[in-house]
Amino acid sequence: xxxxxxxxxxxxxxxxxxxxxxxxxxxxxxxxxxxxxxxxxxxxxxxxxxxxxxxxxxxxxxxxxxxxxxxxxxxxxxxxxxxxxxxxxxxxxxxxxxxxxxxxxxxxxxxxxxxxxxxxxxxxxxxxxxxxxxxxxxxxxxxxxxxxxxxxxxxxxxxxxxxxxxxxxxxxxxxxxxxxxxxxxxxxxxxxxxxxxxxxxxxxxxxxxxxxxxxxxxxxxxxxxxxxxxxxxxxxxxxxxxxxxxxxxxxxxxxxxxxxxxxxxxxxxxxxxxxxxxxxxxxxxxxxxxxxx
Amino acid sequence: xxxxxxxxxxxxxxxxxxxxxxxxxxxxxxxxxxxxxxxxxxxxxxxxxxxxxxxxxxxxxxxxxxxxxxxxxxxxxxxxxxxxxxxxxxxxxxxxxxxxxxxxxxxxxxxxxxxxxxxxxxxxxxxxxxxxxxxxxxxxxxxxxxxxxxxxxxxxxxxxxxxxxxxxxxxxxxxxxxxxxxxxxxxxxxxxxxxxxxxxxxxxxxxxxxxxxxxxxxxxxxxxxxxxxxxxxxxxxxxxxxxxxxxxxxxxxxxxxxxxxxxxxxxxxxxxxxxxxxxxxxxxxxxxxxxxxxxxxxxxxxxxxxxxxxxxxxxxxxxxxxxxxxxxxxxxxxxxxxxxxxxxxxxxxxxxxxxxxxxxxxxxxxxxxxxxxxxxxxxxxxxxxxxxxxxxxxxxxxxxxxxxxxxxxxxxxxxxxxxxxxxxxxxxxxxxxxxxxxxxxxxxxxxxxxxxxxxxxxxxxxxxxxxxxxxxxxxxxxxxxxxxxxxxxxxxxxxxxxxxxxxxxxxxxxxxxxxxxxxxxxxxxxxxxxxxxxxxxxxxxxxxxxxxxxxxxxxxxxxxxxxxxxxxxxxxxxxxxxxxxxxxxxxxxxxxxxxxxxxxxxxxxxxxxxxxxxxxxxxxxxxxxxxxxxxxxxxxxxxxxxxxxxxxxxxxxxxxxxxxxxxxxxxxxxxxxxxxxxxxxxxxxxxxxxxxxxxxxxxxxxxxx
Numbered sequence: 001x002x003x004x005x006x007x008x009x010x011x012x013x014x015x016x017x018x019x020x021x022x023x024x025x026x027x028x029x030x031x032x033x034x035x036x037x038x039x040x041x042x043x044x045x046x047x048x049x050x051x052x053x054x055x056x057x058x059x060x061x062x063x064x065x066x067x068x069x070x071x072x073x074x075x076x077x078x079x080x081x082x083x084x085x086x087x088x089x090x091x092x093x094x095x096x097x098x099x100x101x102x103x104x105x106x107x108x109x110x111x112x113x114x115x116x117x118x119x120x121x122x123x124x125x126x127x128x129x130x131x132x133x134x135x136x137x138x139x140x141x142x143x144x145x146x147x148x149x150x151x152x153x154x155x156x157x158x159x160x161x162x163x164x165x166x167x168x169x170x171x172x173x174x175x176x177x178x179x180x181x182x183x184x185x186x187x188x189x190x191x192x193x194x195x196x197x198x199x200x201x202x203x204x205x206x207x208x209x210x211x212x213x214x215x216x217x218x219x220x221x222x223x224x225x226x227x228x229x230x231x232x233x234x235x236x237x238x239x240x241x242x243x244x245x246x247x248x249x250x251x252x253x254x255x256x257x258x259x260x261x262x263x264x265x266x267x268x269x270x271x272x273x274x275x276x277x278x279x280x281x282x283x284x285x286x287x288x289x290x291x292x293x
Numbered sequence: 294x295x296x297x298x299x300x301x302x303x304x305x306x307x308x309x310x311x312x313x314x315x316x317x318x319x320x321x322x323x324x325x326x327x328x329x330x331x332x333x334x335x336x337x338x339x340x341x342x343x344x345x346x347x348x349x350x351x352x353x354x355x356x357x358x359x360x361x362x363x364x365x366x367x368x369x370x371x372x373x374x375x376x377x378x379x380x381x382x383x384x385x386x387x388x389x390x391x392x393x394x395x396x397x398x399x400x401x402x403x404x405x406x407x408x409x410x411x412x413x414x415x416x417x418x419x420x421x422x423x424x425x426x427x428x429x430x431x432x433x434x435x436x437x438x439x440x441x442x443x444x445x446x447x448x449x450x451x452x453x454x455x456x457x458x459x460x461x462x463x464x465x466x467x468x469x470x471x472x473x474x475x476x477x478x479x480x481x482x483x484x485x486x487x488x489x490x491x492x493x494x495x496x497x498x499x500x501x502x503x504x505x506x507x508x509x510x511x512x513x514x515x516x517x518x519x520x521x522x523x524x525x526x527x528x529x530x531x532x533x534x535x536x537x538x539x540x541x542x543x544x545x546x547x548x549x550x551x552x553x554x555x556x557x558x559x560x561x562x563x564x565x566x567x568x569x570x571x572x573x574x575x576x577x578x579x580x581x582x583x584x585x586x587x588x589x590x591x592x593x594x595x596x597x598x599x600x601x602x603x604x605x606x607x608x609x610x611x612x613x614x615x616x617x618x619x620x621x622x623x624x625x626x627x628x629x630x631x632x633x634x635x636x637x638x639x640x641x642x643x644x645x646x647x648x649x650x651x652x653x654x655x656x657x658x659x660x661x662x663x664x665x666x667x668x669x670x671x672x673x674x675x676x677x678x679x680x681x682x683x684x685x686x687x688x689x690x691x692x693x694x695x696x697x698x699x700x701x702x703x704x705x706x707x708x709x710x711x712x713x714x715x716x717x718x719x720x721x722x723x724x725x726x727x728x729x730x731x732x733x734x735x736x737x738x739x740x741x742x743x744x745x746x747x748x749x750x751x752x753x754x755x756x757x758x759x760x761x762x763x764x765x766x767x768x769x770x771x772x773x774x775x776x777x778x779x780x781x782x783x784x785x786x787x788x789x790x791x792x793x794x795x796x797x798x799x800x801x802x803x804x805x806x807x808x809x810x811x812x813x814x815x816x817x818x819x820x821x822x823x824x825x826x827x828x829x830x831x832x833x834x835x836x837x838x839x840x841x842x843x844x845x846x847x848x849x850x851x852x853x854x855x856x857x858x859x860x861x862x863x864x865x866x867x868x869x870x871x872x873x874x875x876x877x878x879x880x881x882x883x884x885x886x887x888x889x890x891x892x893x894x895x896x897x898x899x900x901x902x903x904x905x906x907x908x909x910x911x912x913x914x915x916x917x918x919x920x921x922x923x924x925x926x927x928x929x930x931x932x933x934x935x936x937x938x939x940x941x942x943x944x945x946x947x948x949x950x951x952x953x954x955x956x957x958x959x960x961x962x963x964x965x966x967x968x969x970x971x972x973x974x975x976x977x978x979x980x981x982x983x984x985x986x987x988x989x990x991x992x993x994x995x996x997x998x
Contacts, residue, residue: 063903064788064903065900065903066723066786066788066900068899068900068902068903069895069896069897069899069900070896071899072892072895072896072898072899072900073892073893073895073896075895076888076891076892076895077888077889077892080885080888080891080892084884089879089881089884090751090878090879090880090881091878092751092754092755092878093742093751093878093880093881093885096742096747096751097742097885097888099742099775100740100741100742100889100892102775102779103740103741103775103778103779104892104896106779106783107779107782107783107786110783110784110786110787111783111786111787111788112787112788113720113787113788113789118787121783122780125776125779125780125783128772128775128776128779129650129772129773129776131772132768132771132772132775132776133765133768133769133771133772134768136754136764136767136768136771136772137764137765137768140754140758140764140768143755143758143877143878144758144759147877148877148878149755149875149877149878150877150878150879153877211899269769273765277761277765280761280764280765281761284759284761287759
């Protein structure tokens with residue numbers, strides 16, 4: 001159940017408001033790291049935050065009314081999903097709300113008949129089919145290990161990385177997909193150098209693009225929170241875990257080409273799903289043994 | 294306990310009215326026909342209210358036996374008649390099969406007749422049961438199903454009153470037959486009412502076979518080649534299910550009751566109990582069109598929209614789920630059967646949802662999503678814990694309302710535009726919002742939290758979390774289900790360039806193109822009957838009510854129903870105030886509903902800030918949309934089916950994300966070998982998960998902890 005005392009509510013509200021700043025900073029560091037890998041100087045760490053504030057300040061050119069509304073809904077739902085986790089609510093509910101946020105964004109992308117936006121929206125659906133099962137499997141694996149679906153109880157029962165180490169695989173796939181990095185950047189790449197690869201965001205501009213970006217940052221915050229839950233009681237380990245998975249994702253981004261939709265599904269389900277299924281079996285075995293002993 | 298009058302209103306009044314409608318002087322005239330049908334619907338609603346007044350089961354886990362008086366199977370002459378009735382219906386099926394001149398069907402009908410005659414002779418040879426026990430039972434489970442059948446079925450029939458004439462006219466069929474189709478719908482609802490109230494197996498089988506008969510007659514109603522083919526197929530599946538259920542009755546022995554089967558096999562030999570249950574499971578799988586028996590339901594899409602709605606939402610397919618829920622404790626007790634039913638349901642859920650992604654005919658999409666949802670209710674019945682059963686029933690109720698709304702709105706769209714191809718209806722939410730919005734509402738209630746369906750799915754996942762194969766299949770199916778409705782609404786929502794070919798298709802009352810027009814098609818500007826719109830509006834409001842109704846419905850209907858079926862010892866129910874809770878987590882329905890409302894308000898406010906005309910879509914100077922026909926159209930303005938727009942698995946040249954995509958830009962590619970290796974891994978993974986589940990013996994009930 002969700003705590004309702006004012007202090008906790010304040011912490012949840014504050015955390016939810018600050019989450020995009022943290023994700024923005026993380027992406028800034030990510031760009032620096034990527035630049036270092038590619039022997040470039042790279043943009044300042046604060047660049048993603050500059051970009052979003054600049055976009056927000058822009059006088060918005062005409063935009064599609066429905067798409068704009070759906071983008072706002074996407075932001076609210078993604079933030080709500082993150083707040084649910086922060087408040088100690090049911091993790092599976094948070095994932096379902098995140099699914100609703102994804103749905104809003106995909107609808108916003110498909111609202112305008114630009115071939116690029118339509119292409120992006122179609123591919124967003126593929127990424128949704130590829131990643132949504134992993135989210136559910138990760139949550140169920142946590143719940144089996146902790147004996148509860150509530151994120152507060154899961155955090156209290158951590159660390160799990162020793163008990164269910166293969167959970168790192170689906171988490172890495174989820175992180176790569178939510179940051180729109182290769183090989184899961186088929187719908188909309190974080191590299192903006194081709195018009196095609198901006199896919200789903202092609203028709204979004206100005207403030208509306210900033211809102212779309214903030215919504216994505218909240219989605220990333222949810223995935224990062226899932227990673228942190230693996231070792232929530234040991235902040236240093238949790239930070240190391242985030243860094244390690246981020247490093248894997250950066251290496252994959254720099255070495256793997258963009259996947260076709262079939263390959264994206266196959267990789268996500270085989271690598272991520274495989275890791276999650278092994279984790280699930282391990283967790284069931286462990287809890288059965290625990291119940292016997 | 295009395296209630297005979299209520300039962301007669303529920304079960305006997307609709308067929309009586311239907312018989313009157315078959316009279317040419319009434320059936321061919323609209324006013325008396327409509328008045329009679331409305332009276333029949335009203336009688337079932339009054340019957341439901343009277344029954345619930347006499348047997349107060351709402352919110353209480355109580356069970357009332359109701360006798361049919363002199364007509365009860367326990368009474369000697371009536372008992373003989375009820376025993377012989379299935380055999381008589383089997384004779385009707387044989388006659389139909391002979392008319393089709395299909396050898397396989399005749400064989401099946403012969404086998405069916407043999408089984409029913411065998412069961413009847415066993416019943417007649419045995420001593421009649423001691424009088425005093427009623428053949429019907431009213432408990433929360435029966436009341437829930439009855440409510441769905443009467444209320445949702447009633448709305449569908451009111452809609453149907455205005456629908457058939459147009460449907461018939463579009464297909465060049467004599468409008469005088471309209472009365473006959475409504476009459477079959479009425480008999481259908483009555484048969485369903487009998488089925489869910491029956492405790493005596495003879496009554497159950499009469500209801501069961503009558504629903505099969507009505508569905509076959511309604512599916513084949515149009516009489517063209519497609520309808521007759523679909524009718525034959527439905528008959529084949531119905532007969533096969535009938536053989537399984539008849540054999541189960543024969544094995545169960547004379548005077549068998551559903552409640553008896555649950556206690557100790559009800560006097561049935563212990564060896565025969567798994568076979569009886571197996572027969573019931575097989576029959577239920579056929580009735581509910583679970584994978585791999587989904588063929589008849591997909592074929593049934595040739596029928597008119599109200600028929601599809603009745604098959605999918607309020608009757609027919611629910612009968613299978615109902616039987617499995619009723620027998621759930623017995624099934625869960627028989628070791629191989631419980632996990633098997635869970636797996637059957639989970640496979641249906643995932644396979645049908647994934648298959649639906651490649652469809653572009655709206656009714657087929659809806660049909661596959663029905664199969665998918667029924668798979669989940671079946672799995673819930675297989676898990677057998679109180680919470681899972683309650684969640685399964687909750688899913689069934691919310692699905693009935695949402696699916697009825699979806700079918701009726703597709704029917705309205707089809708009447709207004711002459712098409713139900715998703716690609717032809719692209720942009721309908723922009724050009725014909727009133728017609729397309731109900732479908733979008735149905736999609737939202739099917740896919741979004743905290744509408745009842747999602748809450749029920751959540752509860753089923755948490756209740757079955759320890760079964761690894763089940764969870765993996767549910768996760769896959771759940772993702773596909775979400776993607777499916779996102780894709781459908783995404784196509785309806787697209788803002789099309791003015792002047793594109795499909796513009797006409799999406800406007801109410803305008804026929805899409807010349808080749809789709811047929812004799813009697815609606816003329817431009819034709820208004821839809823008010824009753825149709827009212828029926829759709831009622832269902833839309835009921836669907837939207839699902840935003841907050843999950844917990845109250847669980848408290849009043851599904852928790853008591855689960856308790857009466859499995860007893861109070863099988864774990865806690867779902868309802869906890871306005872939220873839904875399981876031992877290990879909670880779905881804060883008001884909180885999530887508040888979040889969804891906040892998102893909606895934000896959406897409205899954001900949309901209001903956008904002023905003026907939106908710019909034309911960015912086309913990179915390629916001029917793709919300047920051709921007659923956009924990306925989603927083949928040359929010549931014809932709809933390019935699966936290869937056109939949207940996300941379809943079966944795509945080839947133009948499917949989004951194919952190796953060389955629409956704009957001709959090659960993607961970077963990990964390539965086919967990688968995909969192949971991935972799929973092999975996926976297959977081995979699923980196998981391993983199934984094996985693990987079997988080896989660990991974790992397929993039983995129980996939440997983690």
